Amino acid sequence: MRRIGILKAERLVDLLNWIGFPAVTLYVVCMFIFPWIDGRGEWTHVQDVWNRWQGLNVGMLAFISSITAFNISRFNAEKQREREFLASKAFLPAALSELVSYFKESASVFIAGWELAPGQQPNIVLPILPGEYKVVFGNCIRHAEPEVGEYLSKILVKLQVHDARVRDFINRMHDESDVSPEKHNLISYFYRLGELHALAGKLFDYARNLQEFDSSPLEWEDFRNAYGNLDIWVDEIRIDDQMNLEAFTKRAIDRANTDT
CATH class of the missing domain: 1.10.287 (Helix Hairpins)
Structure with a gap:
């Protein structure tokens, strides 16, 4: 301005x-x-x-x-x-669909890592982050109201971190000296991926002009639906009673609600 x-x-x-x-x-x-x-x-x-x-x-x-x-x-x-x-927003559903496909490919990488036995060489292909979303998100952020722009910016930041995390994870999995699938880290990776999917999922109806913009904090049901859509079976992502995907996610939700 x-x-x-x-x-x-x-x-x-x-x-x-x-x-x-x-x-x-x-x-x-x-x-x-x-x-x-x-x-x-x-x-x-x-x-x-x-x-x-x-x-x-x-x-x-x-x-x-x-x-x-x-x-x-x-x-x-x-x-x-x-x-x-409105003109920029018309392309948002397609961009979100591209990202959801990327999230599913990323989930398959983490699932393969979770199921990998120590010392086993993985058969993992790096998912390619689509490029169209950058222009669409950029135009929407430029013309949107501040609340919507901040929400989209948050997704962009988390998306870049996730992409770097996936690349680093695959590099470590292909490193012959790395004999551990790092399941403790993978639980946090699953959580962050579910968070991204849930944030993007809340935008679909808004992008299609079916409902008002909703920036309310994510709840367990949002994560549960996201994990299901990503074919991440929550009951199987488990080390013990304290370190498992459901408990980790609920603790993170409680922390986020406390901070806000």
């Missing part, structure tokens, strides 16, 4: 409205109501007041015109932003 001096244009309009509306109200009272009362309804008295304050009248008319023009400009800019966001 453009800046005027040290203020953003949006902030300047808000400041003008905050100052201007009380000032205009006071001006109307003093210039159009009080003279009639003070002059007991005599037209000549009202004219005399207006003539004496002619400079103020001209200045106030210019000020009112400026405020009106700024607000019309902001209204038109907001409508343009909404149109551009």
Whole structure:
């Protein structure tokens, strides 16, 4: 957004409205109501007041015109932003579907690692992160309301971390000196992947204009559905009563709710 001096244009309009509306109200009272009362309804008295304050009248008319023009400009800019966001949002379901396919491929990598016996060489192929989502997400973030933009940005950040995590995991699995499938780490990987899938899943109905945007914290049911869609069987991702996918996820949900 453009800046005027040290203020953003949006902030300047808000400041003008905050100052201007009380000032205009006071001006109307003093210039159009009080003279009639003070002059007991005599037209000549009202004219005399207006003539004496002619400079103020001209200045106030210019000020009112400026405020009106700024607000019309902001209204038109907001409508343009909404149109551009709707155009960008139309491609969001396809981008989300691409990401869901990528998530499923990533899940198969982690599942293969979980089932891998120590010392066994894996047959794992690196899932390729699709590229179309970057443009779609970028356009949506640029034109969306701040809450939606922050949500999409959060997905992007977590997605880049996940992609690096998958690459590192596959490199370690192909390293002959690495004889452990690192199941403790894999539980956290499953959790983070489920989180990404759940965050993306909450966007589908919004992207299709079926419901309002929902940025409420993820719950266990969101994760359970995500794990199921990724063919991650929660009961099988288990080391003991404390270190298993369900317990790990619920502890993470409790921490997130406490932080918020």
